[in-house]
Amino acid sequence: MASNQPNNSSSHSVLFDELRWVIHIRQTLEEEVEDDTGIPVSVFNVPKPLLLIKPEAYVPQFIAIGPYHHWRPELFEMERYKLASAKRTQKQLHGLKLQQLVEQFVKLEQTIRAYYHRFLDFNGETLAWMMIVDASFLLEFLQIHAIDAEGKPFRRLSSRMSHLVDFAGRKTAHNLILRDSMMLENQIPLFLLKKIIDPQCTSSDESDKLLINMLTGYMIELCPFKMMENFPRLDPTKHCHLLDLLYFILVPKSQDPTDQNEEITEEQNDQTTPSEPTRGNCDYAKQLFSAIWSLNGRSIQYIKQLLQSRPLRFLVKLPWKILTSLPGLSALKQPIENLFTSAIGGSKKEDQGSSTKLDKPPLVEEIMIPSVEELIDIGVTFSPTNGDLTTISFDVKTKTFYLPTICLDLNTDVLLRNLVAYEASAASGPLVFTRYTELMNGIIDTEEDAILLRKQGIIMNHLKSDREVANLWNGMNKSIRLTKVPFLDIMIEDVNKYYNSRWRVKTKKFMKKYVFGSWQFLTFLAAILLLLLTTLQAFCSVYTCSRWFGVVAAADQQ
Numbered sequence: 001m002a003s004n005q006p007n008n009s010s011s012h013s014v015l016f017d018e019l020r021w022v023i024h025i026r027q028t029l030e031e032e033v034e035d036d037t038g039i040p041v042s043v044f045n046v047p048k049p050l051l052l053i054k055p056e057a058y059v060p061q062f063i064a065i066g067p068y069h070h071w072r073p074e075l076f077e078m079e080r081y082k083l084a085s086a087k088r089t090q091k092q093l094h095g096l097k098l099q100q101l102v103e104q105f106v107k108l109e110q111t112i113r114a115y116y117h118r119f120l121d122f123n124g125e126t127l128a129w130m131m132i133v134d135a136s137f138l139l140e141f142l143q144i145h146a147i148d149a150e151g152k153p154f155r156r157l158s159s160r161m162s163h164l165v166d167f168a169g170r171k172t173a174h175n176l177i178l179r180d181s182m183m184l185e186n187q188i189p190l191f192l193l194k195k196i197i198d199p200q201c202t203s204s205d206e207s208d209k210l211l212i213n214m215l216t217g218y219m220i221e222l223c224p225f226k227m228m229e230n231f232p233r234l235d236p237t238k239h240c241h242l243l244d245l246l247y248f249i250l251v252p253k254s255q256d257p258t259d260q261n262e263e264i265t266e267e268q269n270d271q272t273t274p275s276e277p278t279r280g281n282c283d284y285a286k287q288l289f290s291a292i293w294s295l296n297g298r299s300i301q302y303i304k305q306l307l308q309s310r311p312l313r314f315l316v317k318l319p320w321k322i323l324t325s326l327p328g329l330s331a332l333k334q335p336i337e338n339l340f341t342s343a344i345g346g347s348k349k350e351d352q353g354s355s356t357k358l359d360k361p362p363l364v365e366e367i368m369i370p371s372v373e374e375l376i377d378i379g380v381t382f383s384p385t386n387g388d389l390t391t392i393s394f395d396v397k398t399k400t401f402y403l404p405t406i407c408l409d410l411n412t413d414v415l416l417r418n419l420v421a422y423e424a425s426a427a428s429g430p431l432v433f434t435r436y437t438e439l440m441n442g443i444i445d446t447e448e449d450a451i452l453l454r455k456q457g458i459i460m461n462h463l464k465s466d467r468e469v470a471n472l473w474n475g476m477n478k479s480i481r482l483t484k485v486p487f488l489d490i491m492i493e494d495v496n497k498y499y500n501s502r503w504r505v506k507t508k509k510f511m512k513k514y515v516f517g518s519w520q521f522l523t524f525l526a527a528i529l530l531l532l533l534t535t536l537q538a539f540c541s542v543y544t545c546s547r548w549f550g551v552v553a554a555a556d557q558q
């Protein structure tokens with residue numbers, strides 16, 4: 001009998017849990033709850049592929065705001081400051097008690113729960129008290145960054161928070177609160193802030209204005225694009241939480257890529273006939289010899305004299321297919337065709353390929369783009385813009401790459417990563433912000449790239465070194481899913497097309513692929529060189545070569 005007791009106790013424990021679960025389900029289904037189908041989920045768990053790379057960027061390290069991390073013991077240190085903020089809030093409610101606000105929040109329980117993706121294992125009253133305490137602290141912190149109608153700071157600071165915050169942002173606690181307040185799993189709905197501000201103001205319009213001023217100042221403080229002109233007017237009623245508000249500022253919802261998709265479709269329909277690209281095939285040999293003919297220098301004159309011989313003139317006039325079928329020249333067919341592709345035929349092929357690629361699922365290789373140093377080396381200039389992500393563009397005529405000015409500080413890495421996580425969880429369309437981080441990761445490879453962008457005014461560096469800037473962007477190389485963003489992908493394609501069309505780049509790739517990386521080509525050159533040396537040796541065995549070389553040397557000295 002004694003041996004059966006542990007099994008019985010475990011079965012009773014399981015039975016108790018099952019009964020409590022059934023009771024909870026019955027109560028939930030029997031309660032009359034308001035319809036929350038119109039409220040989208042906005043507070044998500046950070047996707048595990050992102051969380052595993054750098055957990056400290058997504059898990060609050062100083063303060064918990066909201067239910068996800070409320071019970072973590074290491075964050076209890078800030079509870080007394082949150083309770084102090086709740087007491088000061090109660091004094092400003094003009095006779096209204098916090099208990100009355102709790103009762104209002106309890107009635108909104110289902111609405112509050114609808115914002116969260118995770119199941120909240122709290123009863124309604126516990127959830128209401130949690131939201132009021134956290135929202136009181138957050139409002140008091142937002143009030144520090146409030147601005148007036150003219151955009152000037154309007155700050156009021158309580159003595160209890162004076163050692164936590166700093167107007168100049170020099171205190172560590174201030175930056176920690178800024179960082180933790182923008183994490184995806186550390187958000188509370190904005191409409192709760194409005195519920196707490198309303199009793200403190202004489203009218204609803206006054207509370208709306210106060211909340212907008214606080215949020216605007218806070219977003220200006222946190223926004224990485226510090227040089228933005230015409231900062232958008234914020235409407236808290238249209239946004240779920242602080243992170244969603246910042247995402248709207250950086251990626252306006254008015255950006256609609258459908259028009260660009262229609263343009264791509266039209267370009268795809270405008271295709272050339274199959275016979276057009278083949279017309280230039282017979283000109284590859286002529287292009288090769290004309291390119292060699294244009295070289296300068298006394299040493300090249302002897303090669304030119306050789307090319308003027310009748311046998312080579314006859315070879316140039318042969319069709320390209322017949323020429324490349326000759327022994328030894330077949331190995332040169334592909335490299336010469338790649339190097340001397342005609343401008344008209346090549347551009348048409350690229351246009352056709354680009355129009356079809358934009359309709360296909362994206363590949364990892366498609367984000368490949370030359371680095372800043374490589375682009376500047378071929379004459380591309382970088383110019384900063386005072387706008388959001390929609391100002392990114394590349395002007396082929398002026399060879400100018402336009403990028404918004406971004407300010408990098410201690411909080412930027414956390415902001416960027418949580419914006420990527422929020423976009424991956426909430427966005428139903430293209431991942432615009434994620435594509436921007438991939439673009440910056442593509443053009444910044446080394447510390448030198450970061451230095452060049454800083455000198456051009458695109459990066460405002462408040463980190464310790466330019467090496468940290470390069471590490472920041474290169475560390476953001478993980479996304480949840482690949483996506484197409486038409487206006488960015490077209491720009492990336494234009495940059496790659498311009499870069500690959502430069503003769504310096506073509507020659508470099510040709511040498512790397514077909515000279516240094518092709519054993520067939522090297523073997524062919526070695527065979528030709530050996531044949532020439534054998535011919536020269538046989539010639540010199542019959543004729544006196546020293547006299548001929550002496551005449552050439554004397555001519556060069558004259």
